[in-house]
Amino acid sequence: MKNIAIIGAGMTGLSLAYNLQEHNITIFDKSWRPGGRVSTRKHDNYLFDHGAHYLSTNHSVVQLNEVISRYNLGKEIEIDFATDYLKNKKTRKKIIIGQNGMNSIPNSIFDNIKVKSYLNSKIIKISKNSNDLFSLFSEKKEFKDFDYILICIPYLQSKELSKELIDFTQIFSEPSYDPIHTVMLSYKDNNNIKIKAGLNLHKDISFFMNQNIKFNELSNDCWVLNMSSEYTKNNIDIDKTELEKYAQSIFEETFDIKNEISFIKSHRWLYAQTKLSFNTISKKNWINSKDNKIFLSGDWVLGKSLSDAWDAGEKLSHYIKILSV
Numbered sequence: 587m588k589n590i591a592i593i594g595a596g597m598t599g600l601s602l603a604y605n606l607q608e609h610n611i612t613i614f615d616k617s618w619r620p621g622g623r624v625s626t627r628k629h630d631n632y633l634f635d636h637g638a639h640y641l642s643t644n645h646s647v648v649q650l651n652e653v654i655s656r657y658n659l660g661k662e663i664e665i666d667f668a669t670d671y672l673k674n675k676k677t678r679k680k681i682i683i684g685q686n687g688m689n690s691i692p693n694s695i696f697d698n699i700k701v702k703s704y705l706n707s708k709i710i711k712i713s714k715n716s717n718d719l720f721s722l723f724s725e726k727k728e729f730k731d732f733d734y735i736l737i738c739i740p741y742l743q744s745k746e747l748s749k750e751l752i753d754f755t756q757i758f759s760e761p762s763y764d765p766i767h768t769v770m771l772s773y774k775d776n777n778n779i780k781i782k783a784g785l786n787l788h789k790d791i792s793f794f795m796n797q798n799i800k801f802n803e804l805s806n807d808c809w810v811l812n813m814s815s816e817y818t819k820n821n822i823d824i825d826k827t828e829l830e831k832y833a834q835s836i837f838e839e840t841f842d843i844k845n846e847i848s849f850i851k852s853h854r855w856l857y858a859q860t861k862l863s864f865n866t867i868s869k870k871n872w873i874n875s876k877d878n879k880i881f882l883s884g885d886w887v888l889g890k891s892l893s894d895a896w897d898a899g900e901k902l903s904h905y906i907k908i909l910s911v
């Protein structure tokens with residue numbers, strides 16, 4: 587049994603923790619909750635999945651489906667979906683959502699695997715000790731004696747954290763991300779919009795989704811809008827109120843809404859979705875230190891969805907199992 591530290595309790599880190607339960611796992615996250623970019627926000631009486639929206643029914647990660655059904659984490663729904671709203675293309679689409687919001691998926695996995703964990707613990711340094719074991723440091727504490735360190739956070743942040751222990755000069759081309767500004771908005775009265783989700787609402791809004799189809803308890807009409815990555819890049823530091831007003835005006839104009847808004851809030855995801863994956867560039871499934879003790883993984887290895895994140899963690903876990911025999 588090895589002492590393994592996992593930095594990041596998003597879907598990648600949870601996949602590793604799930605697959606390596608025979609070891610002594612400790613999982614760290616800087617946030618107060620597991621899930622990372624799978625995030626359900628509650629504001630007063632409003633609920634929004636403002637990170638990952640759904641899981642595709644046709645994703646091909648068998649183990650993720652097994653875990654979702656084993657712990658009863660998801661439900662399949664069928665909705666009217668605009669495959670391209672601007673071109674008036676629609677379909678009926680089957681998707682998988684969390685039983686209680688998308689974050690209930692990582693949250694329940696975290697609760698079920700019952701590994702040692704430190705939330706609210708941002709890891710700021712990793713060091714190798716004279717006994718060849720590793721220490722992790724948060725701002726307040728040192729955590730000692732790890733055989734392996736598995737870093738499961740966005741690429742640039744993991745590079746920064748491990749640059750003294752991994753030789754990045756061999757990585758000639760790097761994975762990249764698109765940023766996304768999201769806007770959560772809500773109306774007291776129902777706007778009776780038929781189409782419940784879709785792509786390309788406007789040149790600056792790449793995705794929209796109704797939240798009432800996910801949360802039966804909602805009495806208000808709640809929506810999440812994703813600004814396009816192009817718009818987000820060009821307006822990365824935009825004032826939040828200006829962004830919210832702009833998104834609201836597009837939404838109301840598009841659906842001819844006359845009702846008054848009851849809530850609006852935005853969020854900036856700097857590393858939202860993988861644009862170019864590491865596997866596409868290198869055909870590799872992780873980045874490792876020369877001594878094979880520190881590993882970098884994340885959705886950025888394989889793609890841009892939470893199933894890619896799970897798959898990346900699962901693939902690395904097979905290698906760690908071989909190494910640790």
Ligand SMILES: Cc1cc2nc3c(=O)[nH]c(=O)nc-3n(C[C@H](O)[C@H](O)[C@H](O)COP(=O)(O)OP(=O)(O)OC[C@H]3O[C@@H](n4cnc5c(N)ncnc54)[C@H](O)[C@@H]3O)c2cc1C
Nearest residue numbers: 594596597598615616622623637638639640709885891892
């Ligand atoms: C707006 C948006 C919409 C999306 N829509 C979809 C969708 O509909 N369907 C889909 O499949 N995917 C979607 N995605 C992508 C999906 O959310 C991600 O691919 C997946 O959640 C990434 O998981 P991860 O574990 O690799 O990374 P993350 O979720 O980013 O997890 C990393 C974790 O590491 C923690 N962390 C970071 N630095 C440190 C540190 N120094 N110390 C300790 N902890 C640290 C973070 O708090 C975080 O919890 C969307 C993403 C966004 C942002």
